[in-house]
Amino acid sequence: xxxxxxxxxxxxxxxxxxxxxxxxxxxxxxxxxxxxxxxxxxxxxxxxxxxxxxxxxxxxxxxxxxxxxxxxxxxxxxxxxxxxxxxxxxxxxxxxxxxxxxxxxxxxxxxxxxxxxxxxxxxxxxxxxxxxxxxxxxxxxxxxxxxx
Amino acid sequence: xxxxxxxxxxxxxxxxxxxxxxxxxxxxxxxxxxxxxxxxxxxxxxxxxxxxxxxxxxxxxxxxxxxxxxxxxxxxxxxxxxxxxxxxxxxxxxxxxxxxxxxxxxxxxxxxxxxxxxxxxxxxxxxxxxxxxxxxxxxxxxxxxxxx
DNA sequence: TATTGTTATACTCTATAACTATA
DNA sequence: TATAGTTATAGAGTATAACAATA
Numbered sequence: 001x002x003x004x005x006x007x008x009x010x011x012x013x014x015x016x017x018x019x020x021x022x023x024x025x026x027x028x029x030x031x032x033x034x035x036x037x038x039x040x041x042x043x044x045x046x047x048x049x050x051x052x053x054x055x056x057x058x059x060x061x062x063x064x065x066x067x068x069x070x071x072x073x074x075x076x077x078x079x080x081x082x083x084x085x086x087x088x089x090x091x092x093x094x095x096x097x098x099x100x101x102x103x104x105x106x107x108x109x110x111x112x113x114x115x116x117x118x119x120x121x122x123x124x125x126x127x128x129x130x131x132x133x134x135x136x137x138x139x140x141x142x143x144x145x146x147x148x
Numbered sequence: 149x150x151x152x153x154x155x156x157x158x159x160x161x162x163x164x165x166x167x168x169x170x171x172x173x174x175x176x177x178x179x180x181x182x183x184x185x186x187x188x189x190x191x192x193x194x195x196x197x198x199x200x201x202x203x204x205x206x207x208x209x210x211x212x213x214x215x216x217x218x219x220x221x222x223x224x225x226x227x228x229x230x231x232x233x234x235x236x237x238x239x240x241x242x243x244x245x246x247x248x249x250x251x252x253x254x255x256x257x258x259x260x261x262x263x264x265x266x267x268x269x270x271x272x273x274x275x276x277x278x279x280x281x282x283x284x285x286x287x288x289x290x291x292x293x294x295x296x
Numbered sequence: 297t298a299t300t301g302t303t304a305t306a307c308t309c310t311a312t313a314a315c316t317a318t319a
Numbered sequence: 320t321a322t323a324g325t326t327a328t329a330g331a332g333t334a335t336a337a338c339a340a341t342a
Contacts, residue, residue: 016275017265024175028172066177070333077302095300129160140167141275142171142275216310241323
């Protein structure tokens, strides 16, 4: 793909992409195993994590997750059947449905977060404190939109 | 989770974990959309990417992907039906099956790689060349096993 | 009319169990 | 006996199309 005469702007970009992709797959794999240890799929754990500090409608959840509302309707239905969350009519809009965690769901969300932190420790622990701060800053730069 | 009296070793770890998780989800989402633009699932594109520079058995692919061999058997079957790869008997072991890309599969793997690079450009382009090198190094440190 | 949500449907991904063929 | 692969089966995740209720 790259050539010996690549532009300065593209220097090292392919290496960055490779590292970013590999790290992402590795991280998602760790998260999936962490979720599985609590009998959850990664998507289910994401739902719990989102609802940990806010209640939301089906449509809002779909927006956060980047999934179709019909998909979220199914996810919420399965989680509700497991007793992890509940539906309630939105007081302001009769069409909308509010979703929020049950006590059991909140407990599981907390356990999941702790599990994730300890599961990723073997990776994050390879860095010094200074490196960890540096990496955090770089990743946040990657995540946030460039100034307009 | 964290307290004001956290140990020096844990300083900033939760922020790093948050950034790592968010970046990973964002990256996987971008990759999934890139794959979808070529009518592939992310897993199918991973298979093509792995086979791009080597042929492999079902078991080897399962190892690379972290999936069960029955899952890979299904993935390979569907990709074969689409004309993207082929099976052939392994010459050294009558039980094993070699899998390799067809010309069409190789073309698609190439197109997918290009699509990924351009899809991630809005993210990676936010960094200067020096920052990109720094991030690559940090991610590689995260990925590789600590020296024994 | 437009929006929110659900249901029906279909396909992919995934793993477990049972099986065949080869080592 | 052990290993490589396939098939049958089952369930989760996902989206499209059609629909009901509300705005």
